[in-house]
Amino acid sequence: MSIDRMPIHVGEIATRWTRREALARLAVGAAVAGVGGAATHFAPKAKRIVYIVLNGGMSQVDTFDPKPMLRKYNGQPMPGGAPKTERATGTLMQSPFAFNRTSSCGTEVSEIFPRLGGLMDECCVIRSMHTDVPNHEPSLFMINSGAIQPGRPSLGSWLTYGLGTENQNLPGFVVLCPGVPVVGPPLWSSAFLPAVFQGTFLKTQKSDPYELIQHIKPQAEPAAQRRQLNLLKKLNEEHLAARAKDSQLEASMAAMETAFRMQTEAPEAFDVRKESAATLARYGDHDFGRSCLMARRLVERGVRMVQIYYGNSQPWDSHEDIQAHKHLAARTDPGVASLIEDLKERGLLADTLVVLGTEFGRTPAVETGSITKIHNGRDHNSLGFSVVLAGGGVKGGITYGATDDFGYRAVEKRCYNHDLNATILHLMGIDHTKLTYNYSGRDFRLTDVAGNVVREILA
């Protein structure tokens, strides 16, 4: 363990974030080299991720996990008794939505996702997801950081820590939400990883990129700024010449030049107003549609991970009335479908992983517990839910795993949150057991002490 722990290494790596540089650098600073020795553990299938979180808890039986038995047993108690969730639930409730097969693979999808339903040949639906706690905060932490409590680095932080970014003029890990989802910033925290790996959070209510990104708007004319930087370079060079060689001083000078270039490149990348009206309409001209469009622009430019929260607080939390899913899906469907279509058209879907996820599912039984509410919704359910994956080395046109007859509990080929994260890391070329960071006396990893790569869904 003769590791040189000079914190400086972090700085040196961080400045030279490009992949090629990382190769050389990561081999040196083992203390911070997540993927010590090589940029990846094996050839990556995916180079970037768009991870969409339908926050609040998407009901599986109304979207991607059709359950004919629910229709048969509608209004009856669940045979064998229902597992306990958070609140009181009553009898089984059929989905008010029809399911259709509109893709050649035959995967059935709810009518509330008409366009996505037609793209199932590109998608793998994992129908056997399960997690630990039927409550939003711990489950949001779980999908993001592999622990139910705060204080662990998020997936995006692990990825940028391990892989760096392909475009050093842009942040490597970007998080989009119109306002703030439940829990908020701790979800994209780098925790004990260097702060530089935390998500860059943008509130997409605004569309002017200069209002989106901190300090990106040049405060002087380019020529004046260039003049300043030339003087600065001269002063720094003289300062450096008077001292023995010091890479941190050189890195600092390089970072300033990069910052100068970022001022032009970053706003362009974030500016969805540069898209045609037709494109905007195709994605949906609202917060979520614009976020999907921005995600496409960002991954096209080499951002490692873009995470999109559907909306503020927890919009998908349909306790009262599952009909609300119809309106939520109506906004979600065009954005996600257009994103997949566009990535495919540009040849990027092959190495871009799109994840349509949620923190947990909902009960197939109607929720009856809380007073003053209508009994047409579903409670939280951590025992079974669905996640959709597309591109990035995932087999399209398949479903994986299954819940029981009523969609309550994952029973077949169960997929734990850690398994999903292990698989995501695998697609990115990382062995999830080897992407570690020594902190507080032990090696931490995203998947804690669990996680199995779901090999069956790999293309």
Next chain:
Amino acid sequence: MLPDRMKFLLSVAMLLSAMPLRAGSEEAARQVLAAKCGGCHGAAAMGGLRLDSAAGFAKGGKSGKPALEKLLPAVMSGAMPPGGRLKTEEIDALEKWIGEGAPWGRDGHWAWQPIGAVRAGDSIDSLIDRRLREQGIAANPRADKRTVIRRMFFDLVGLPPTEGEYALAFRDRAEGWEGRLADRLLGSAHFGENWGRHWLDVARYGEDDFSGTAMQPYKNAWRYRDWAIGAVNANMPYDRFLKAQLAGDLMGDAGLVGGLGLTGLGPWYYGISQPPQARADERHDRVDVVSRGMLGVTVACARCHDHKYDPFSQKDYYALAGVFASSKYQEYPLVSETEVARWKAKKAEVDAASKLVDQYLERQGELLKDRFAREMARYMLGTGEGLDAEVLKRWKEYLAKPEEFHPFLKAWFADRSEGHARAFQELMIGVLAEKRQLDADNRVVVEAAMKAAPKPVRTIVLPGGYRSDEDFNPGADVPSKSLERDRYVAYNRTFQEASAPLKFSAELTVKLLPQEARGEYLRLKGELDRLKTELPAQYGYVDGIAEFEAWDLPLNVRGNPEDLGEVVPRHFPTVLGGEELRRGSGRLQLAETVGRHPLAARVAVNRIWMHLFGEGIVRTPSNFGLAGDRPGNAELLEYLAARFIAIGYDVKAMTREIVLSEAYRRTADKGDQENRLWWRQNRKRLAAEPLRDSLLAVSGRLDRSVGGASGELKPEFVRRTVYAKVGRFQAEETLSLFDLPSAAVTCEQRVVTNVPLQKLFFLNSEMVAREAAALGVLLKKKGLERGYQLVFQRGPSVSEKKAAREFLKRGGSWVQLAQVLMSSNEFAYVD
């Protein structure tokens, strides 16, 4: 027990024999054993064999043979482990270790040993120079006077010297000027600001919690920050400093209660997880901050299983966690009980009056619903006299697009006739009545269920009055009745949601109050307003902890707080002494034991060294265990720890001694050699706070006042950065950009990143623009020579002068020049 002297002799012997040997082979082997064998041959003891302790090896498995004999054949043949043959280098590691006699040094580890007395003739420089000589390393020369002065200012007070301060130090040419400068700086209140902040990293100081907007921030948090700053400035002995933060309420000195903010300010997890989990996570944080923050050991690793490397058992963990389970959150008011009672009584009056107003408006709101429900058809048709404009507007919006949520307006949309409007009105009057009846019925059911619910085992009150029982959402799982779906949606759309036409918010209710109700409302409101103006601001208090029912925790099997094992009596970790901690909560005993523990002294001097040299002697400053770093110069660390104890845990004296060493004053020029033996200083990039403080200092706008409530980091906030709000929910963006650590967990050491986003701050931030504008004015007024003195404590070189002149000539402004100086490496990196 052995007399101390004997312990010392023993420990020296162990140090000498064990240290060089164990570095390397044992650790490498232990890592293989833990990673590849520990799953089955750890606590699971498959085949009766444990490979995680010396005793386990000696005992062997079912075969009865010592494990050492069987280990190599088993792994070389590939028989073990079953998951796949070990790699060659892993087998080599085991072989090498066995070849060296398979040392198992957990209990003999250097950091567990007592600290001896200072040896005559030893000093920082003698111990460093001896190692350098042995290794044939030449030390850097002494840095020039300017460099040393600047270094001392930034290291000790975290600020650049003012012109006057610099001149005073520089012109002091008599022998011992460094000592006089050190004394001035150590005596400055700014020393406490800088070094208090160092401690706040360890203390994961934050002014709110993850629940963020859901809870109020801790408005008195700054009192703990000021307590820490004050304690450093008063040079409180370090053992007492630690002790006060654990048990300041039990030491008979009211001034020490301020230290309880260490745990009183959380993190508290509120309802983030179910109560047993959330409370267990809170205790975990306390175990972590005490063990890593104060003792440099990672006891928190033993939450789910025995520690993989260090001799901390899972029992040790729960023994320590029990002390915090036996303590509870407590507010300590800073005024007399009478004043507290008076304020609370007044507050209760305000709350009661406020409730009366709310209830009155709620009742009136219901009456308005009835009134406007009876006029629904008129509003739908939008005809007739005396319609309220606001309500009419809402109806228009409601009816502007075909209803897609409920079916009851279908007929109306097909034919907007009065008949259909009347039919809808009648229907909704019925729905409203039904809803009221259901609510009343449900209330009865829920109240009965709540009454019948078992009483919680323990109720905890957290900051902000948040109560947590062991039960989760009591009442939520009581089945209740509801309207049929479509009727509910119609109700919601018409009477309940924010934009519903017949939703009467308090504000709207007031507007629409009938004449006969107005008088009563104004009376109630007047009373509330009067009481409010009479309510003074709340007294200040300290967020702390206090004694609670003593509770020996049951071990949590695999860390699961709902899977309980044997009860563990509270005690200090066995290998560190194992003292019983059972008087009351055990906190006072814990505080005493921690404060005088050799590890606390070692950890403290290592951190002091780290802040002065940019790197510790042990480079894992919160982990002195087997998986941590070993001291680069062990004798130096032991010397400093012994000195620290000998001089009564005097932080300022310790700091002074290090600063006045030859080693501290060397140049920071790098070479090919590593610097583990301190042949040079380290060049340090200013951390977030001194960087911001320096910008303000050189622009002349820094407000140097000490202490007080925290402020938002807005442009008009010109106090030192230590007085800015510190969020756990959301870290301040600019400070995080410059590596301010997360306030969620105790911070071992700051990382230093170097990224373009930091440079964008210098290019385009409002703050740099503002400070550059101020500095630019100074530069223009005083000229380049004085300006350079102000910023860098030196005059410009010939070429710098030339470059600056050229810059100005070509259209650059003084303000832009100031911005360049502020963005330079010389500004951010201290030699």
